[in-house]
């Protein structure tokens with residue numbers, strides 16, 4: 534029997550060959566937004582490694598929408614062939630599909646690179662920041678300018694331009710990054726949106742910019758290609774969004790026409806998030822998928838392929854995304870297939886001799902909770918109100 538994680542999954546005209554997806558990960562290694570050899574090897578390696586769907590890092594729709602000066606972008610003509618080279622490699626060499634995550638950093642922009650000092654403002658060469666409300670990320674961060682209606686219209690147009698360029702570059706799917714406190718996310722969270730106009734106040738108003746951008750992007754993105762949206766389902770902070778809000782957000786996005794919801798959490802402010810055991814974000818995905826009836830992606834702390842099989846088999850999510858695990862092992866999916874005795878994952882033709890290699894890696898047996906249905910609510914406690922103890926950062930990166 535095919536393990537659930539190795540079953541294909543379709544959205545519109547896209548079929549991904551298995552349920553393993555590479556989560557977007559900022560690499561801070563582009564120059565004026567242009568991806569280079571690093572990105573080709575980095576993203577191409579994940580596709581060679583057997584993941585069914587590879588996402589680019591957060592790719593900014595405007596130069597001033599970057600987090601750092603090394604962030605990837607899709608805002609000028611030279612970006613199209615640079616991305617096309619990577620997309621073509623993935624399509625021509627592997628069975629994987631490739632998506633691009635589109636974003637604007639908002640008040641989290643103009644900072645140092647992650648390995649210099651995450652979230653810290655640059656020493657010099659800062660660019661102006663925009664946000665729904667003039668609230669700096671850290672007390673010593675730059676105060677962003679409150680966006681006008683004209684700024685909002687410009688942002689929508691920047692997303693549209695980026696979507697057209699992404700199509701030209703050949704991407705299979707777009708993910709709109711409306712999570713982790715970046716610009717659109719900061720409109721959605723009441724912690725960062727103090728506006729009193731039609732873009733602030735009620736949840737529907739705070740979602741207005743997300744819905745407008747989605748519709749505008751959908752109008753130029755080919756019908757056969759799906760769109761994913763990533764949200765922070767909860768802010769993990771009193772007064773921030775809760776799982777009940779996330780269900781409502783999912784309903785609004787489903788009504789707008791999204792194809793799949795990527796359910797992350799947190800990072801909306803600079804405060805640390807609770808450190809929780811296991812697949813701590815998956816219960817949010819499971820609840821949204823069940824109550825709203827929208828396909829979901831779950832992400833966060835995947836380690837064992839048994840967990841992926843359980844999540845897919847139980848209907849907790851449709852795709853299993855992994856970030857850090859893929860940095861550690863870009864060939865994770867191939868190692869999982871071998872360890873599970875699954876032979877249906879084709880090698881790129883150049884690598885077929887690898888089938889004759891006797892792998893020294895073995896997989897421990899599934900833990901009790903990974904053995905079968907029904908396990909939907911085995912971590913139900915995280916669906917409750919904000920936990921009392923914040924015991925350090927479970928950093929969601931970008």
Ligand SMILES: Cc1cc2nc3c(=O)[nH]c(=O)nc-3n(C[C@H](O)[C@H](O)[C@H](O)COP(=O)(O)O)c2cc1C
Nearest residue numbers: 556557558559590591833834855856857929930931
């Ligand atoms: C180095 C790094 C960079 C990241 N960059 C992004 C990003 O560009 N966009 C995004 O939505 N999340 C980003 N994240 C968050 C991951 O996509 C993922 O949600 C998070 O790491 C949890 O998954 P994991 O436990 O498998 O690492 C980043 C995480 C890491 C470790």
